[in-house]
Amino acid sequence: xxxxxxxxxxxxxxxxxxxxxxxxxxxxxxxxxxxxxxxxxxxxxxxxxxxxxxxxxxxxxxxxxxxxxxxxxxxxxxxxxxxxxxxxxxxxxxxxxxxxxxxxxxxxxxxxxxxxxxxxxxxxxxxxxxxxxxxxxxxxxxxxxxxxxxxxxxxxxxxxxxxxxxxxxxxxxxxxxxxxxxxxxxxxxxxxxxxxxxxxxxxxxxxxxxxxxxxxxxxxxxxxxxxxxxxxxxxxxxxxxxxxxxxxxxxxxxxxxxxxxxxxxxxxxxxxxxxxxxxxxxxxxxxxxxxxxxxxxxxxxxxxxxxxxxxxxxxxxxxxxxxxxxxxxxxxxxxxxxxxxxxxxxxxxxxxxxxxxxxxxxxxxxxxxxxxxxxxxxxxxxxxxxxxxxxxxxxxxxxxxxxxxxxxxxxxxxxxxxxxxxxxxxxxxxxxxxxxxxxxxxxxxxxxxxxxxxxxxxxxxxxxxxxxxxxxxxxxxxxxxxxxxxxxxxxxxxxxxxxxxxxxxxxxxxxxxxxxxxxxxxxxxxxxxxxxxxxxxxxxxxxxxxxxxxxxxxxxxxxxxxxxxxxxxxxxxxxxxxxxxxxxxxxxxxxxxxxxxxxxxxxxxxxxxxxxxxxxxxxxxxxxxxxxxxxxxxxxxxxxxxxxxxxxxxxxxxxxxxxxxxxxxxxx
Amino acid sequence: xxxxxxxxxxxxxxxxxxxxxxxxxxxxxxxxxxxxxxxxxxxxxxxxxxxxxxxxxxxxxxxxxxxxxxxxxxxxxxxxxxxxxxxxxxxxxxxxxxxxxxxxxxxxxxxxxx
Numbered sequence: 027x028x029x030x031x032x033x034x035x036x037x038x039x040x041x042x043x044x045x046x047x048x049x050x051x052x053x054x055x056x057x058x059x060x061x062x063x064x065x066x067x068x069x070x071x072x073x074x075x076x077x078x079x080x081x082x083x084x085x086x087x088x089x090x091x092x093x094x095x096x097x098x099x100x101x102x103x104x105x106x107x108x109x110x111x112x113x114x115x116x117x118x119x120x121x122x123x124x125x126x127x128x129x130x131x132x133x134x135x136x137x138x139x140x141x142x143x144x145x146x147x148x149x150x151x152x153x154x155x156x157x158x159x160x161x162x163x164x165x166x167x168x169x170x171x172x173x174x175x176x177x178x179x180x181x182x183x184x185x186x187x188x189x190x191x192x193x194x195x196x197x198x199x200x201x202x203x204x205x206x207x208x209x210x211x212x213x214x215x216x217x218x219x220x221x222x223x224x225x226x227x228x229x230x231x232x233x234x235x236x237x238x239x240x241x242x243x244x245x246x247x248x249x250x251x252x253x254x255x256x257x258x259x260x261x262x263x264x265x266x267x268x269x270x271x272x273x274x275x276x277x278x279x280x281x282x283x284x285x286x287x288x289x290x291x292x293x294x295x296x297x298x299x300x301x302x303x304x305x306x307x308x309x310x311x312x313x314x315x316x317x318x319x320x321x322x323x324x325x326x327x328x329x330x331x332x333x334x335x336x337x338x339x340x341x342x343x344x345x346x347x348x349x350x351x352x353x354x355x356x357x358x359x360x361x362x363x364x365x366x367x368x369x370x371x372x373x374x375x376x377x378x379x380x381x382x383x384x385x386x387x388x389x390x391x392x393x394x395x396x397x398x399x400x401x402x403x404x405x406x407x408x409x410x411x412x413x414x415x416x417x418x419x420x421x422x423x424x425x426x427x428x429x430x431x432x433x434x435x436x437x438x439x440x441x442x443x444x445x446x447x448x449x450x451x452x453x454x455x456x457x458x459x460x461x462x463x464x465x466x467x468x469x470x471x472x473x474x475x476x477x478x479x480x481x482x483x484x485x486x487x488x489x490x491x492x493x494x495x496x497x498x499x500x501x502x503x504x505x506x507x508x509x510x511x512x513x514x515x516x517x518x519x520x521x522x523x524x525x526x527x528x529x530x531x532x533x534x535x536x537x538x539x540x541x542x543x544x545x546x547x548x549x550x551x552x553x554x555x556x557x558x559x560x561x562x563x564x565x566x567x568x569x570x571x572x573x574x575x576x577x578x579x580x581x582x583x584x585x586x587x588x589x590x591x592x593x594x595x596x597x598x599x600x601x602x603x604x605x606x607x608x609x610x611x612x613x614x615x616x617x618x619x620x621x622x623x624x625x626x627x628x629x630x631x632x633x634x635x636x637x638x639x640x641x642x643x644x645x646x647x648x649x650x651x652x653x654x655x656x657x658x659x660x661x662x663x664x665x666x667x668x669x670x671x672x673x674x675x676x677x678x679x680x681x682x683x684x685x686x687x688x689x690x691x692x693x694x
Numbered sequence: 695x696x697x698x699x700x701x702x703x704x705x706x707x708x709x710x711x712x713x714x715x716x717x718x719x720x721x722x723x724x725x726x727x728x729x730x731x732x733x734x735x736x737x738x739x740x741x742x743x744x745x746x747x748x749x750x751x752x753x754x755x756x757x758x759x760x761x762x763x764x765x766x767x768x769x770x771x772x773x774x775x776x777x778x779x780x781x782x783x784x785x786x787x788x789x790x791x792x793x794x795x796x797x798x799x800x801x802x803x804x805x806x807x808x
Contacts, residue, residue, distance in 0.1 A: 029710070029746050031702050041738045041745065088730025092757035097730065156808050163807060191808030193760065213732070239732065266750035267707040268775060275753045276730055308754070308776045329785075398785045406807060414806025421756020421770055424806050427780070431791060431799030437782040549750075596732055596748070 048242035057083040058515035060248035065094020067488025067500035068254035069199040074508025076206045087215035091200040095274040100192035101416035104360035106144040113184035114357040116140030126371035128627035132493025133666035137675045139499035146501035153202045156191035167403040182349045187360035193415040213239045219288040224524030227289035229482040234531040238599030249515025255281030257489035258610040262464040263303030264552040283609035291480035293646040294492045295617035297467025297628040302457035311423045313395030313441035316453035317361045318412040323399040327390040337372040364494040384446040394438035409434040461565035475682035477507040485511045538592040538601040548600035568633040572619040620658040708773035711752035714743035719767040725758035
C-alpha cells in the first residue's frame with residue numbers, strides 16, 4: 027500500500043488526514059530572537075543568537091533537520107578567505123566580487139562572508155562536520171594541504187574555496203540547536219510580520235505563522251526578527267510534471283513578501299536570468315564540466331576531447347592547469363557564488379566556440395563527461411567527495427548512479443542532446459534556456475553593516491539579502507545577523523502586539539478554507555502567476571507591458587486567487603505561498619518599471635530604454651511599499667562605504683561586527 | 695477476466711518518486727519527519743510504510759533515504775523524463791548503459807568519500 031489511490035482500489039475511503047486539525051486555534055509565543063526560515067542561514071543565525079544569550083525560536087515550514095536549499099548537504103565552502111592557507115584577503119575577494127557584479131552586489135554581505143565564512147566552517151567542525159581529509163584519502167594530491175588536511179577547490183593557488191564532506195550538515199546544525207535549547211517549530215510557515223501599532227514602516231515586533239500539518243495559527247512576539255527564507259522561486263516557471271529540481275521547491279519568498287508588506291526596502295529586484303526553468307535534467311546527473319564537475323574532460327561521441335582554454339585563450343593541456351588562476355589573475359572566485367562571470371572573474375573552460383564546432387561537425391553529439399581521463403584523486407574528489415556530499419546529489423546522483431552500475435573509473439557520463447548553442451555553458455544538465463522562463467536574480471532586502479533591514483527590529487541573512495552568495499555566505503551572514511539581533515533584542519522595552527493586525531492576518535490566512543470554492547487550487551494558481559510573469563516580465567520589458575503585468579497580477583489577486591481553495595492544512599500552506607509569489611512578482615515588475623534603462627549585469631532589457639548601462643543609472647533602485655502604492659528611491663552602489671558608514675570595509679566591520687579584538691579570531 | 699474498475703483521477707506525476715520495501719521498512723516514520731514537503735504521510739496501519747501522498751512535490755533531495763536507518767527500506771526513483779536521459783558509455787568497451795535498464799551492470803559498491 028504505497029499511494030492513496032490504492033485505498034480506493036480496495037473499496038476503502040482514502041485515509042483521513044493524519045494530523046489533528048486545529049483551524050482557528052491560536053498559540054502565542056514570546057522570544058528574544060525570532061528566526062523565520064530554518065535553512066543554513068536560519069540555523070546559523072539561531073545558534074549564534076542563542077550563544078549570545080538570547081532566547082531563540084525558529085519557524086521552518088519544512089523540517090529544520092533537513093530543509094533549506096543547503097539541506098541535503100554541502101561539498102564546497104566558498105570565500106574562506108581567513109583560513110590560514112588563503113592567498114587572498116577579504117578585501118581582495120570582495121573587490122573582485124563587487125567589480126564582477128558591476129557594483130550591483132551587497133558590500134556588507136560579501137565582506138562579512140569573506141571575514142566569517144572560515145569561522146562558520148570551524149563552528150561546523152566543532153559540532154561534528156568533517157571538513158578535512160584526516161585519513162589521508164587524498165594524501166599527495168595537489169589540492170590537499172599535508173599539515174591541516176584541508177582540501178581546496180577551483181583555485182589551488184589561493185585556497186579560499188574548500189572541499190568539505192557535508193552530507194550531514196543540517197542534522198549536525200539541528201542537533202546543536204536542540205542542545206542549546208533553541209525552540210524549533212517545524213511545518214510552520216510565516217504568514218506575516220507584525221509592526222508596532224500595526225503601522226507598516228514601524229518597528230517589527232513579531233510575526234504570525236500557520237502550521238501546514240494542523241492549520242494552527244501562531245502569534246509570536248519577538249524582540250528582534252531575522253528573515254532567512256532564502257531566494258524566492260516559482261515566480262516564472264512552475265511545473266510538478268516536467269521538471270528538473272535544482273532550486274528548493276519551498277523557496278517562495280514568504281519572508282521577503284512579509285517584509286515587503288511591513289514596509290522594508292528592497293533592491294535589485296529587476297534582475298533575473300534566462301533559464302531552462304523547470305524543464306532541465308537531474309542536476310549533476312548528466313555529463314557536464316560545471317561547478318561540482320569543474321575540470322572534468324569532455325569528449326565527443328568518438329572520444330575526441332574538447333580542449334580547455336584559460337581566459338586569454340591559452341590552451342590548458344592538463345587538468346592541474348584548470349585549477350590555477352590565469353596569468354595576472356588575482357583569484358578564481360568559487361563556482362556557485364552566483365557572481366557574474368567576466369574577465370576578472372573567470373574560470374578556465376571548454377572551447378568558447380564549441381557551439382560552432384559542433385555545428386561544423388568537428389565534434390559529434392552526444393558529448394560525454396569522461397572522468398576516466400583524470401588522475402584518480404581528482405576523479406575521486408569530483409565524484410566521490412563532491413557529488414557524494416553535495417546537497418541534492420548524494421542520493422539523487424551518487425547512490426542512484428552507482429547502484430545502477432555507473433563506475434567513474436570506467437564510464438563516461440553522457441551529456442544531454444541539445445541544440446549546439448546550449449553547449450556554450452558547461453552546465454549542460456540545466457538544459458536549454460528559454461528567455462521567458464526566467465529565474466530570480468539576486469534581488470532582496472537592503473541591509474546595513476548590522477545586516478539590519480530598513481526596519482527596526484528586522485534583520486536578514488542568506489539569500490533573502492540582495493546580492494550574490496552561496497552556502498558559506500548563508501552560514502556567515504546567519505552567524506553575524508544572529509549576534510546583532512540578539513544584542514538588539516536585549517535592548518528593547520516592552521512592546522505590545524498590534525491586535526487588529528493579528529486578527530486581520532488570521533482572517534487572511536484562513537480565507538482559502540472558508541470561501542466559496544472556486545475550482546482553482548494552488549498548482550493552477552502558481553502556474554497562472556508564472557504565465558503573467560513570463561509574458562509581462564520576460565526577456566524584454568517596457569512601460570506598457572510592465573504596467574499591464576502589474577494590473578493583471580492585481581486583478582488575479584482579487585479574482586481567481588481570492589477564490590483559490592485549500593482542502594487541508596498542506597494545501598493551505600501552498601495557497602499562501604502563491605500569495606508570496608504574487609508579491610515577489612509585483613516587486614520584480616515594479617523594480618523593472620522604476621529602472622528606466624537596460625542593464626547587462628541585471629539582465630534587464632527595456633524595449634523603451636535600449637541604452638545598456640548608461641552611467642546615470644549606475645545605482646541601486648530601492649523600492650518599498652507606501653500605502654497602496656510603491657515608493658522608489660535610490661542608493662549609491664557603494665552605499666556601504668558612504669556616510670553614515672566608514673570608507674573602508676575593515677573599519678565598518680570593526681565598528682559593527684560586535685566582535686572585540688580578543689574574540690575576533692578572523693582578524694587578519 | 696473480472697476486474698472491478700473505479701473512477702479515479704489521473705495519477706500525479708511523478709508517479710512514484712519514493713519506493714518502499716515492505717519487508718525491510720518497519721513503519722517508523724522517520725522519513726515522514728525528514729521530508730520537507732510532506733510527500734510522505736504516516737500509514738494508518740501501524741508498522742506499514744508511509745503513504746506517498748504528494749508524489750508531485752518530491753524535490754529529490756534524498757533526505758528521506760539519508761534519514762532511514764534500515765538499509766534498502768526506501769529508495770528514490772527519478773521520473774522517466776529525468777531518468778531516461780541518464781546514460782553512460784564504458785570507455786574501454788563502448789557498451790552503453792542507462793538508468794532503469796532491464797539488465798543493468800552489477801552495482802558499483804564503492805561508498806562516497808568521507
